[in-house]
């Protein structure tokens with residue numbers, strides 16, 4: 543891509559938020575992908591005075607109706623990018639996480655999220671998160687080009703200005719990841735997931751309805767909707783992607799033996815997407831001298847820890863801050879990978895483990911539920927303490 547670049551206005555305050563020396567102020571930055579990762583990155587670079595252009599293949603920035611949990615580690619990034627006030631308006635503050643026995647409907651325990659330190663844990667409509675990041679980008683002088691699919695041109699996917707930094711935030715089927723890495727085949731996890739929203743009012747609690755071989759996560763969204771992600775074990779699956787429509791009756795049949803409250807929720811589903819869950823290795827190389835990948839392009843994760851978007855927000859902040867601190871771009875990009883890869887791999891490992899924990903059967907299930915119940919009664923802080931490495935991490939505090 544080429545053409546005139548807009549001049550960027552930044553304030554000392556926003557520069558201070560990112561850290562910084564202004565080492566890459568004025569550098570052209572091309573971001574491929576206008577999802578949560580791409581827009582957060584564009585905003586972070588806009589705030590340090592880079593000349594940022596986002597290239598998004600879709601004709602407009604839209605998101606299908608579904609929710610997202612932003613945990614305190616991701617919320618710190620929103621705050622650091624100047625979005626604290628809008629996040630508090632557009633998100634719903636979460637009170638608790640409540641694992642339930644899906645067969646009886648009874649809570650196994652309840653963990654009070656209000657006791658977490660740092661900014662609140664919130665539930666967002668994906669559209670709201672995209673929209674507030676895009677608004678922030680525009681205010682920071684970022685150019686967003688929609689209807690722009692970037693195709694690899696040999697080993698230079700984008701015709702870019704001299705010295706430009708290229709960032710691949712182009713998701714699961716990234717065109718930039720294979721330019722930096724050997725092909726790595728994802729493998730099917732033996733689980734499929736449905737995603738839907740229904741018009742059901744609910745308190746601000748994330749409920750995990752656990753049954754042998756299956757589970758459902760529900761939490762409320764603005765506008766009186768309840769977000770649903772339902773997972774079951776299944777032997778085979780073909781395509782990976784989020785947008786395969788399914789008949790709601792299939793979802794309802796899989797949970798037909800569960801408690802009336804859960805069946806009523808699933809009974810309200812009139813439209814549902816189904817997809818196969820695949821595991822992908824974390825990319826070995828996240829950068830070369832002038833190109834970096836981030837978000838799902840570098841490290842897609844299973845949804846069992848609600849961290850894909852939160853990790854993408856963290857990546858965005860760290861990448862911009864490294865580039866703001868080190869004037870030598872290869873040094874900045876190497877520092878970015880060094881700061882991110884182990885943390886991301888740990889979070890993804892924890893998400894993989896949860897898939898098993900939610901689906902236990904028989905004696906193992908009874909023991910696990912008793913253990914959870916005991917933890918909730920005797921040491922509720924111990925549970926939250928076990929999540930401190932994840933939720934307590936503050937990328938805005940370090941490079």
Ligand SMILES: Cc1cc2nc3c(=O)[nH]c(=O)nc-3n(C[C@H](O)[C@H](O)[C@H](O)COP(=O)(O)OP(=O)(O)OC[C@H]3O[C@@H](n4cnc5c(N)ncnc54)[C@H](O)[C@@H]3O)c2cc1C
Pocket residue numbers: 574575576577578579580597598599600609610611612690691692693711712713714715716717735737771784836837838839843845848849850851852853854
């Ligand atoms: C059911 C489900 C529930 C989830 N819940 C949570 C949660 O509660 N909390 C959480 O943190 N995460 C959650 N996640 C994960 C999270 O949604 C993703 O990890 C995150 O959105 C990834 O963002 P991304 O921008 O990297 O990728 P994407 O959202 O896939 O965005 C990539 C963008 O790039 C564009 N693009 C792709 N190729 C090109 C190209 N060649 N040229 C131009 N544009 C291109 C695409 O159109 C798209 O807009 C969930 C995921 C699922 C499936």
